[in-house]
Amino acid sequence: MILYFSGTGNSLAIARQLAERLNEPLLPLIEAVGQDLTNEKRIGLVFPTYDFNLPPAMPEMLSRLNISPRSYVFTVITCGSMAGNCVWVLRRILREKGIELAYSHKVSVPDNSALAFGRNPNKQLGKFEHVPARMEQIISELQAESHTLHYSWFSLLSWLLGRPAVERGMIHYLGPKVNPDKCIGCNTCVRVCPMNNIRLIEREEPMANSQKPTALIADRCTVCLACVHVCPQQAISTNGREALKERQYRHPQIKLKDLLKR
Numbered sequence: 001m002i003l004y005f006s007g008t009g010n011s012l013a014i015a016r017q018l019a020e021r022l023n024e025p026l027l028p029l030i031e032a033v034g035q036d037l038t039n040e041k042r043i044g045l046v047f048p049t050y051d052f053n054l055p056p057a058m059p060e061m062l063s064r065l066n067i068s069p070r071s072y073v074f075t076v077i078t079c080g081s082m083a084g085n086c087v088w089v090l091r092r093i094l095r096e097k098g099i100e101l102a103y104s105h106k107v108s109v110p111d112n113s114a115l116a117f118g119r120n121p122n123k124q125l126g127k128f129e130h131v132p133a134r135m136e137q138i139i140s141e142l143q144a145e146s147h148t149l150h151y152s153w154f155s156l157l158s159w160l161l162g163r164p165a166v167e168r169g170m171i172h173y174l175g176p177k178v179n180p181d182k183c184i185g186c187n188t189c190v191r192v193c194p195m196n197n198i199r200l201i202e203r204e205e206p207m208a209n210s211q212k213p214t215a216l217i218a219d220r221c222t223v224c225l226a227c228v229h230v231c232p233q234q235a236i237s238t239n240g241r242e243a244l245k246e247r248q249y250r251h252p253q254i255k256l257k258d259l260l261k262r
């Protein structure tokens, strides 16, 4: 079984390819939490890197995952270029559950945060060029049930960035903000948020341009930036930067409906 967490589709596209080629079912990680997966022979975990670390919401989800130490557990991490301490942290969390991570690798893909900030889109999109070769390597190693942890090193800088206080700072710094003047209450961000962290509320004072409700982001944000990238009105900003249509990103093989509430 392939379990994935994804904001803008990079990890979903990789997870989907792994599921097809390894003939495994595909499930969002959040839906797998609480299910009995102890009979699965193979468990793959596919997710993005945030600040050289796991997405802030993942450790809790992983701690509630019901998988067996007899399973072949592997991970494929997506990142802009540096997965930092992801493998090291994941291995530690799994070990606390008595599970040994057998295999890890990373795939460099467009950085959805760099794209949101408007940094060199051509350079980001050019990263797709190297994906097929890396995926072939990963798939053949997984078919052989290889026991290899690629990039499992420990970095003090990544460890410091993963401290809860720094993580909270990152969420505050990058955390999405809704501009109610632009929001038309279409509900897309509500349906895409993997953390169920957005809801629509009635406006206290109806705006001249809209009587519709407006989106409100609560405090369980894991900074996946999905809402920033999908809003059809570009009403959600990150890092204080105005959202622009040309900065919005979704993996080219992933449709909006694939990201909607799962």
Ligand SMILES: Cc1cc2nc3c(=O)[nH]c(=O)nc-3n(C[C@H](O)[C@H](O)[C@H](O)COP(=O)(O)O)c2cc1C
Residues within 6 Å of the ligand: 005, 006, 007, 008, 009, 010, 011, 012, 047, 048, 049, 050, 051, 052, 053, 078, 079, 080, 081, 082, 083, 084, 109, 110, 111, 112, 113, 174, 223, 224, 225, 251
């Ligand atoms: C908050 C945030 C922090 C990120 N930090 C890193 C990082 O430390 N290193 C890196 O290589 N990419 C980083 N990225 C880029 C993502 O890991 C990358 O774009 C990933 O493939 C997104 O996956 P998704 O489309 O499945 O959500 C970051 C992205 C976000 C949103």
Ligand code: SF4
Residues within 6 Å of the ligand: 178, 182, 183, 184, 185, 186, 187, 188, 189, 190, 214, 215, 230, 231, 232, 233, 234, 235, 236
């Ligand atoms: S996607 Fe944009 S316009 Fe639609 S409800 Fe969310 S913030 Fe408002």
Ligand code: SF4
Residues within 6 Å of the ligand: 007, 176, 192, 193, 194, 195, 196, 197, 198, 217, 220, 221, 222, 223, 224, 225, 226, 227, 228
């Ligand atoms: S509020 Fe936006 S950035 Fe935060 S978890 Fe939800 S979709 Fe991701």
